Amino acid sequence: MSDQKNVMRELLDGYGQTYAAEAGIPLKDTPQPLYRTLVLASLLSARIRASVAVASARALYDAGLRDPRRMADATWQQRVDALGEGGYRRYDERTATQLGDGARLVLDEWGGDLRTVRERADGDVDELRAQLRRMPGLGPTGVDIFLREVQDVWSEYAPFLDAKTLQGAERLGLPKDPAALVRLTGDAPRAEVAAALVRAALDKSVVQECLARAGDRGH
Template sequence: MTGRQQRVVRELLNAHGRTYAEEAGIRLRDTPQPLYRLQVLSLLLSARIRASLAVAAARALHEAGLRDARRMAGADWQDRVDALGRGGYRRYDERTATQLGDGAQLLIDRWGGDLRRLREEAGGDVDALRRLLQEIPGVGPTGADIFLREAQRVWPEAAPYLDAKALSGAERLGLPKDPDRLVELAGDAEPTVLAAALVRAALDKEVAKDSLRRAA
């Protein structure tokens, strides 16, 4: 069984092992701008909307110049709405535009616009990281999980971060729901990439079917 599970993970990673940050054009580093863009992406992805639309909206915000907390906070509400609309994020655009402005202002007021200061406040405690992220307007438990799944690449204290959504993808693939066992099956693959691939399997049954077919 282990050999088959390893093949399933390998095929999943080969075909679907792309992080959402990469899809959104974010070159993730432990610096303020890419971390902020990831936080915005996480907020967008947490809504009940297709992931592809959330990614497109994150790209549209970046193209509009709203790529750090100060620019986001300083933008007109309508500019944020318009950018979200260009990305196809229309169902939640007005509420989200408000959340983005409020969240950016909180980030400036409390952490100087730099999520690394939030990380410092957490002091290496992942539960504290998750709680602090949820203090940002629009970032609930799902958004915090999304952020930490992706940020574990540059915030290693969070790794391996395989949340309930990733583990539901593992279950759909017939894989164990034990994070340590999944990391072992993935071999040298980054936990960030593994988490993203498992989430894609959870969100799209065709991803799971494709991986199982390839591994057969």
């Protein structure tokens, strides 16, 4: 157990930043940060590098497209240009369309406020998933990313450790049981734990570094 705690400590120390934090989103339970996190989750779910998705989320914000009203009111070309600024070029045209359609859905169905979705789901994760899946371009992977990121502000869904996080745990030799993983993390924010485990799932060098550092700590 002490070895596993060392591994988890090294993982959180080195890679415990959430993707929202990396994208400059000060996540709290208010409309704009929640919407920006949903956009980030949609970008992260595509088959591109996470760093490009994060940069593109920042570029959308820098272009003023930081809430559903501004996203919906922007032209398609403005959305394409912002995505391109972030390096998001492979899917930029389709994604620009989806972002516009999704922003209009958020405005029309949820009053521009994702807390409406939370209230309607009332703690039912399946209902929440079903509602979020209505967003154009947001499939199961994107929904999981969103829930991983918001679980500390929507605490009724914490700990949210999906298949990707458990894959990271397995690579690190950590328990694949969510309850056992949580016991190893102490009072660390659950979203940071999930983000760190995802980075281990995506990058073998993260695993190698954490195991080596934990081994050094143990000697």
